[in-house]
Amino acid sequence: MKPLKTSWTHIRRSPYQALAAVLTMFLTFLVSGAFGLTVATSLLVLHYFESKPQATVFFKDTAQLSEVDTLKTALNATGKIANIKYVSKEDALVIYKEQNKNDPLLLEMVNADILPASLEVSATDPRHLKELEPLMKEAVGVEEVIYQKDVVDTLVAWTNAVRLVGVILVALLSVDAILIIMTIIGMKVALKKDEVEILKLIGASKWYIQFPFLLEGGLYGTIGGFMAWLCIIVLICWFRASILSFLGIIPIVSLLLGNMLSVSFFGSVLGFLFVLSSLGFLLGGIGSLIALKKYITF
Amino acid sequence: MIQFDHVSKTFGPETYALSDLTVEIKDGEFVFLIGPSGSGKSTFLRLILRDIVATSGMVVVDDWDVTKLPQTKIHLLRRKVGMVFQDFKLLIDRTIYENIALGLEIIGKSREETEKGVVDVLALVGLSHKRNSFPLQLSAGELQRVSIARAIVGGPKILLADEPTGNLDPDTSWDIMQILEEINSLGTTVIVATHNASFVNDMKKRTITIKHGELISDEEKGRYHQTERAKHHHHREHEGHKGK
Numbered sequence: 001m002k003p004l005k006t007s008w009t010h011i012r013r014s015p016y017q018a019l020a021a022v023l024t025m026f027l028t029f030l031v032s033g034a035f036g037l038t039v040a041t042s043l044l045v046l047h048y049f050e051s052k053p054q055a056t057v058f059f060k061d062t063a064q065l066s067e068v069d070t071l072k073t074a075l076n077a078t079g080k081i082a083n084i085k086y087v088s089k090e091d092a093l094v095i096y097k098e099q100n101k102n103d104p105l106l107l108e109m110v111n112a113d114i115l116p117a118s119l120e121v122s123a124t125d126p127r128h129l130k131e132l133e134p135l136m137k138e139a140v141g142v143e144e145v146i147y148q149k150d151v152v153d154t155l156v157a158w159t160n161a162v163r164l165v166g167v168i169l170v171a172l173l174s175v176d177a178i179l180i181i182m183t184i185i186g187m188k189v190a191l192k193k194d195e196v197e198i199l200k201l202i203g204a205s206k207w208y209i210q211f212p213f214l215l216e217g218g219l220y221g222t223i224g225g226f227m228a229w230l231c232i233i234v235l236i237c238w239f240r241a242s243i244l245s246f247l248g249i250i251p252i253v254s255l256l257l258g259n260m261l262s263v264s265f266f267g268s269v270l271g272f273l274f275v276l277s278s279l280g281f282l283l284g285g286i287g288s289l290i291a292l293k294k295y296i297t298f
Numbered sequence: 299m300i301q302f303d304h305v306s307k308t309f310g311p312e313t314y315a316l317s318d319l320t321v322e323i324k325d326g327e328f329v330f331l332i333g334p335s336g337s338g339k340s341t342f343l344r345l346i347l348r349d350i351v352a353t354s355g356m357v358v359v360d361d362w363d364v365t366k367l368p369q370t371k372i373h374l375l376r377r378k379v380g381m382v383f384q385d386f387k388l389l390i391d392r393t394i395y396e397n398i399a400l401g402l403e404i405i406g407k408s409r410e411e412t413e414k415g416v417v418d419v420l421a422l423v424g425l426s427h428k429r430n431s432f433p434l435q436l437s438a439g440e441l442q443r444v445s446i447a448r449a450i451v452g453g454p455k456i457l458l459a460d461e462p463t464g465n466l467d468p469d470t471s472w473d474i475m476q477i478l479e480e481i482n483s484l485g486t487t488v489i490v491a492t493h494n495a496s497f498v499n500d501m502k503k504r505t506i507t508i509k510h511g512e513l514i515s516d517e518e519k520g521r522y523h524q525t526e527r528a529k530h531h532h533h534r535e536h537e538g539h540k541g542k
Contacts, residue, residue, distance in 0.1 A: 002403060198387045201349065202448065203376030204404040298369050 006212035007219060010188055017184045018220065024180045025224020025284065026231075028173040029276050033232045035166030041247065042159035048250050049152050055129055055136070056146045057119040063141030071139040072119060078135070080128040085120045089113065099249050102258055116143065174283060177224075181217045181287025182294075189213060189295040196296060206298050214288045221284025225276035233269055299325055300346060300456065300487070305355035307341050307511075315341040317511040318355070323489065325455070328482040330498045331491040332522055333508040339491035342508065343458045346489075347379055348372050360455060377405055380449030380486075384461035386441045388433045394420075394444050395429040401451040419447040423477055439470030446477055456487045463494055475501065495522035 011018045059068060068086060075081050087095070092115035100106040121136070123129050129147060136145050189196065199209050236243065240257050247253040256265050300323040307316040316338045323329055331339050344350045345357050348364050357364040360378055367375060380401075388397050395416055402412040420426045423443040433441060442462055449457055459478060463471035475490075475497050482488040492498065498505055498520060505520020506513065 194387075195389055198389065199400070199404070200373075201347065201376065201381060201387065202401055202404065203373045203452070204400075205373045206370075208404050298372070 003208075003211045003215055007215040010212065010216050011219065014188070017187065021181055021184050021217075021220035021284075022224050022227070024177050025221050025280055026227045027224075028170070028177045028283070029225045029228030029280060030231055031173055032166075032170045032279075033228050033272075033276055035162070035170060037232070039159065039163050039166055041250075041253070042155065042162060044250050044252060045247065046152065046155045046159055049148050049155060052120075052148050054123055054148055055121045055132075056148075057121060057136050057139075057142055058116040058144045058146070059118065059141050060143045061113070061116065063117065063143075067139070067141035068117065068119065071136070071142070074135060074139070075119075075121065075132065078128075078132065080123050080125070080132065081121065082124045083120075083122040087118045087120060089115050089117050092117065099254075102244055102248065102254070177221075177283055178287040178290070181220060181284050182291045184220075185213050185217050185288045185291035186295050188216070189291060200298070210292050210296060213292055214285055217284035217286075217288025217291075218281040219284065221280030221282070221287075222277045223280070224284075225278075225280025226273070229273045229276045233272075299323065299358070299360065300489075301356070301358040302342075302345075303356040303358070305345065305352045305357055307338075307345065307350065308353045314511045316345070316352075316508075319508070319511070319513050320355075321506060321513060321516060323487060325487055326482070326485055327487055328479065328501075328503045329487075329489045330501075330503055330505040330520060331489055331508065332493070332498060332505060332520075333514070335493075337508045338511040339508060340460055341511075343381070343460050343489065343491055346456070346458060347381055348375055373404075377452055378454055379456045379458060380452070380454035382442070382445050382449050382457065382459040382462045384464040386433075386445045388441060388444060388448075390433045393430050393432055394425065394436070397433070397444060398448045398451050401448045405452055415451050416447075419451045422450075422480070423447045437470075438465050439467070439473065442466060442470075442474050443477065446474070446481070450481055450486065454486065456489070457481060459488070459490045461491055461493065463492065463497075468496075471497070498522040 057071065072084060072086065075084060089112040093110070093112040096110060096115060097107060121129075121132075123132065129149070133145065136142060196209055236257075237260070240260070244254065244257050248258075255262075256268055259265065302319050302321045305316055305319045306314065308314050319338075319342070331342060333339055341350065345352055346359055346364065348367055352365050355365075359375060362371075362375060364375060389400075392400075398416045398419060399412050402415050407415065416429070417426070420429055423446055425440060425443055425447065428436060428440060428444075433444070436444065442465075446457075446459075446462070457478070462478070463474050466474065471494065478488050478490060479501070490497075499522055502519040505515070505517050505522075507515045507517075507520070
């Protein structure tokens with residue numbers, strides 16, 4: 001591994017430049033990773049809500065089963081209902097327990113009596129829900145009607161905003177990282193001008209001369225990506241309980257963070273490391289390549 | 299084999315470094331290339347190494363038309379042609395061993411092959427005991443021997459030496475010449491560009507004389523045809539050598 005040894009020598013001999021490069025890469029990937037995860041989580045939340053019934057009709061505690069049946073029959077009679085499902089207080093308790101199984105405190109305080117029974121309604125076309133609204137709201141025993149569309153619309157707006165800010169910030173930081181790597185590798189090449197000339201004269205190939213510089217840029221990116229990964233994973237572990245209480249409702253979040261010794265958690269964490277390190281290597285490599293094209297002529 | 303066929307090289311309009319030069323050097327020959335400063339000796343060597351390209355004519359090295367050689371093959375040509383420079387061109391932050399090993403590493407030799415190759419050439423140039431020294435710890439003569447060792451370690455067919463004794467005292471210069479002669483005796487074509495008349499006159503090798511970029515003479519056992527001033531200089535140098 002001679003090129004790796006040469007790259008390491010380059011890095012060791014100019015530690016401050018190396019530190020500047022690694023910190024720039026770290027910052028880039030910390031922000032990119034954080035925004036990436038935020039956008040991914042927003043999309044998961046969005047998908048979760050989109051997969052839910054389009055409207056939920058909550059009944060008062062005093063509502064009778066006959067009143068529920070009346071509304072159900074009335075809705076089915078319109079011919080605009082694709083699916084309708086009754087969730088009793090007991091069913092609601094089962095769902096609640098499943099969603100909060102990791103938080104015994106929340107389970108202790110709840111019983112079936114305080115949870116409302118509901119009807120989960122999906123129309124053949126979401127636009128029909130507006131026409132069905134008076135029927136649902138004015139039915140006897142109904143307390144509240146919640147439309148997923150409102151939630152989804154708000155989420156879409158937030159996700160788009162986060163994504164836009166993220167893309168702009170990540171693009172700017174990536175350009176900055178490439179420029180920093182380009183400048184540092186350019187300086188290294190200039191410092192090693194005589195060595196490069198000698199290598200050319202004794203018959204070294206383009207690849208032999210350029211590869212250590214390319215590897216050096218890639219290493220800055222990989223180390224920066226690794227540091228960002230470590231930082232993000234530590235933060236996720238640190239705030240795991242809070243994340244679970246907010247997002248535990250999303251099956252994949254609860255699966256990943258529910259048990260940190262599970263294969264799925266380890267797989268995801270390692271996958272995330274692979275993505276950040278590879279992108280780091282790619283970004284550093286691009287910066288080096290541009291510098292090599294500019295400063296070494298064959 | 300090296301062939302120069304009506305080769306001219308200009309640096310800017312009407313500045314001829316070489317002018318319509320035709321010459322052929324066979325495999326295994328030892329050739330002196332002489333002429334005053336600025337006569338085109340270095341240009342001749344640099345054309346063989348494809349450090350520069352001829353303005354017109356054809357330079358052939360070992361069946362390769364160097365003037366038309368694509369960029370991607372230049373390093374392959376340079377592995378066939380070793381070069382020894384007057385200023386040594388060694389890497390000062392690497393040991394003597396590492397400097398010489400470069401010649402083998404660039405062609406992808408294994409660590410064992412490199413070790414063996416470097417040990418062999420260090421013995422040939424008499425520097426086995428200096429393998430772990432750095433260039434700054436060596437004398438000029440030793441540095442030139444390292445430079446030769448690096449040039450030949452990869453087993454080139456041709457060895458070019460541009461004023462290899464330019465910075466050296468007469469005794470050390472003779473040592474270097476003997477090493478070059480020994481390398482030639484092992485089958486390598488050796489071309490030495492020099493100002494040193496005593497080598498040319500005493501070694502009696504083929505001598506190509508260039509002046510103002512033109513071929514003046516090409517003699518089988520050449521002599522250094524000197525100007526009076528140069529004669530005087532040579533006389534002083536020779537006396538100094540005998541005095542040692």
